[in-house]
Amino acid sequence: MARAISTRRKTVFTLVGWTIGFLIFFPILWTFITSFKSEGEAIASPPSFLFFDWTTENYTEVQTRSDYGRHVMNSVVIAFGSTFLGLLIAIPAAWSMAFAPTKRTKDVLMWMLSTKMLPPVGVLLPIYLMFRDFGLLDTRTGLVVVMTLINLPIIVWMLYTYFKEIPGDILEAARMDGASLAKEIVYVLTPMAIPGIASTLLLNIIMAWNEAFWTLNLTAAKAAPLTAFIASYSSPEGLFWAKLSAASTLAIAPILIIGWFSQKQLVRGLTFGAVK
Template structure:
């Protein structure tokens, strides 16, 4: 906006915005600060903000619990695995819909979206029973299958909306020059679509990493990702806030940073292109 704004007004808005932003960010900041405290300082009352003995003990203890890295690995395997498999199924579908749309393409897209509207609880019982019978309870494979299907509609939609922006004439030109379909996709479409595919991957890793319905209900220990592992701190066995904070900081850190880089894609992905 090119309108001149008085400096005093600008400063007032700046102060209000920063105060609100810091209040909203405080729970995260407080978690990070607490993770550097001893358990004693963590429950000090009145709370100590910065003037305490900073220590990495909680991180050390969390790491030393032999199973912590297992849960990190589970989270990574489940979120990356499900995103990649869904991507492999979605790219051809999105290609077909964007460049060779038929009469029913729109209906198919809408129908795919509608599967996202199905509440998870409605199918909890059959999945739980089927997983129990198939020995898939508390396995990474089971969770990867569930999250792949959960992500599929969003991935198809996002890829479709990115592919739509690539002019189809370029693909046609490649075809005229004798490129096969495989070559067309790998050498012509893929390089142009890389930014879109990367954003799609980013958003879906974030969504899978934070998923907390299926992971809580279908995993217990062996395949438990971080969301389930952290939930185990809810048992009232004692106040281990420093350790809870350290584990939480490690669990949300990477995703937080990824999230900051995916703001634009987030809007597009989560509104299915209704707001750009």
């Protein structure tokens, strides 16, 4: 029998939850509000929260100065392309580790995870030289490849965790019915792991969308995504906070909308297998 929770405790937990949520969301809210201020009001002390002359001139200037649509398209291609390519590689890899493990499986998983512990700047020079020699600098293809490689360990680890929750007897039954390895993965394993695959896809799209180190160092103009779009508003003359806030708002808006509409799927995937 479930333990009853008092109304008072529910109210306290709700208030604590809303307070924590507001504190986490406040930087985004402040960036959004600052994007409607003039440069003078943006650096005023003490700052004004709501009572100021709201203006959209920052958005107009950002659109005039930069090709926002091109940067958005570059971010979409890089984030979605690298994530789908990573899934194509990671699903068979996670299947083999989850359902056909060897004594070296855990070592391989730890080795893959250890690659995320290396500071990116440590491998910047060799990757930059390889990209230069192969003609991949400032190209979408090059960024899709590098984003796939840097996020692949996380994708494999997440899928491995989800696949381990699927009973192996179901896959064995599919084999007894004559299913080939490809059909087993595509028609049996993948549909059962859709919540986990969806959450993995969403999280890696967000990581690729927000990646700044590689995009700033491997692009110049043609393949520059939204992270480079934001960085262009930091100049030697100083930071123009209002315009920078407008650029940041435009950059995070698409991924924020995607996250908002897919939050139920994301939570379902993250809790996949948590309840026995």
